[in-house]
Amino acid sequence: MAETERGRRILSTDRLELREMTRQDLPALRSILQDPATMTHYEGAFSEDMVESWLTRMLQRYRDDGYALWAVELKDIGEMIGQCGITRQPQAETTVDEVGYLFHRDHWHHGYATEAARACRDFAFNQLGVETVWAHVRDTNLASMNVAIRLGMTVRTRFVKHYRGVEMPHLGFAVDREHD
Template structure:
């Protein structure tokens, strides 16, 4: 398998059954899950993990565990996923972090590494992040990741119509960025 991203502070790896506790701490937290229309119950957390594991097999990538290089603690999830947006197959960088670890730059560090991994390893001309139109912290991560809002879509999820902005960065825009790109 292609090596997964590492950064100065973080190591990304595939999620597995032993992560269920750390995953539950993220996905069952009401404040964290506002943009997802509320916290997940145990069944929804298990389904979420199974979906990532299926993605690893079918696509070769998915939302990964974000762990601290120093301790190995799982502090969030981040990674590329394959999504169909307006009939088009896109690679989307997603991110959800445990609230204890917000506001320290970990999400943007993982999102940059996931974006770079996508451009290095996949034959894509664009990478996007799909953000609910009320989710300002997530928009900030997308903007800091060099992305620009390029279209509006409505996603139907958990019984609710959710307007989203699709932030995108093209391969050309990515190549022109001055920050160091990780292999």
């Protein structure tokens, strides 16, 4: 039962464990999505309703696509410190696979986002058979651009997202699967 409550295990890295989120993760999710500094590039902290629908959307994506953002736990303390994973995202006239990462502010600057995102990039290539992994980054979000660069990504395109009533210029970073 404990395994079910914690959500299905997906992958692990040296320091991190990635697993599906469950409703038990709402407090940890709130501490990330309701922190104004963390959510600067999403136009501010989420309301309770927005946190609920964020989680509901992820649980639906697990069912529909088999993947979405997962909970990232620090193995040392066994606590959720962030979210990272792969989601299907619209881009121009098509849909692409995007790596996403949002971490609790207490756990920035330790390399955890890059460690988790690298593992998700490789999961997309090796388990999902994806040819190109994208990262959609708002043009103000330098920390996120640096994660994309650490994943070996380059800028491929620019586009504008309309979110929370705001026009947000974005850069489309991507990396292609290597073939033997």
